Amino acid sequence: MLLAPMSPAGMSAIFTGRRTYDLTGGWGGEQPLGDAPVFVVTHSPPATVPAGRTSFTFVDGVRAAVEQARHAAGDKDVSVIGGASIARQCMIAGLLDEIQIHLTPAIPGQGIRLIDDLDGNEISAMQTRVLEAPGVTHLRYRVVR
Ligand SMILES: NC(=O)c1ccc[n+]([C@@H]2O[C@H](COP(=O)([O-])OP(=O)(O)OC[C@H]3O[C@@H](n4cnc5c(N)ncnc54)[C@H](OP(=O)(O)O)[C@@H]3O)[C@@H](O)[C@H]2O)c1
Incomplete structure (x- = not known):
């Protein structure tokens, strides 16, 4: 399972949080990374969803949610569109195989930390890619178990 996909290649299900779903308005019913189904973690499902192909x-x-997304993905990847809360929970539960970070030089001064209080779970990762582009650096790590 991946955190923060850079491209839809090899991906066949998406896992995200309810706040991200609400903020995007369910991507208007058409999530932008292709045809992958979206699994949203929430304590209270909405009464309706936007009409569209997703x-x-x-x-x-x-x-x-991850189990259902994995089942839908078959032998392909489940991508997490996080959301610090979801990312943190996935890290603690040992559900991530790869972490992708898209680093931009904007410092908001507040917010939820991506990696914070992992309940004592130490995560080892091996850097597998660094891609520099104007205004952003794409970082990729493979989680080592
Ligand atoms: N940088 C990126 O790549 C990226 C990607 C996506 C989002 N974001 C940003 O991240 C922020 C949203 O992230 P977030 O962490 O605030 O929220 P989130 O992860 O999108 O959603 C949090 C919600 O998910 C539900 N939830 C979380 N854990 C749950 C659990 N264990 N069981 C059941 N439901 C659970 C809860 O919804 P209920 O209250 O309905 O139960 C909770 O309020 C936004 O600012 C968004 O713009 C950034």
Whole structure:
């Protein structure tokens, strides 16, 4: 399972949080990374979803949502569109195989930390790619178990 995909290649299901879903308005029913179904973790599913080609499934609990997304993805990857809360929960649960960070030089001065209080779980990762582009550096790490 990946965190923060850079491209849809090899990806076949998306996992995200309810706040991200709400902020994007369910991407207007058409998530922008292709045809992959979207699994949204929430304690209370919405009554309706936007009409469009994307299928949305609302699941209570990170592990349960990941299991359903994995089933839908088959032998392809599940991508996490995080959301610090989701990312942190996935890290603690040991659900991530790869972490992709798209680093920009904007410092907002506040916000939720991506990596904070991992319940004592230490994560080892191996850097597998650094890609520089104007205004952004794309970083990729493989989680080492
Ligand atoms: N940089 C990026 O790549 C990127 C990507 C996506 C989003 N973002 C940003 O990240 C922010 C959103 O992230 P966020 O961390 O605030 O929220 P989020 O992860 O999108 O959603 C949090 C919500 O997910 C549900 N949830 C979380 N854990 C759950 C669990 N274990 N069981 C059931 N439901 C659970 C809860 O919804 P309910 O309250 O409905 O239960 C919770 O309020 C936004 O600012 C967005 O712009 C950044």
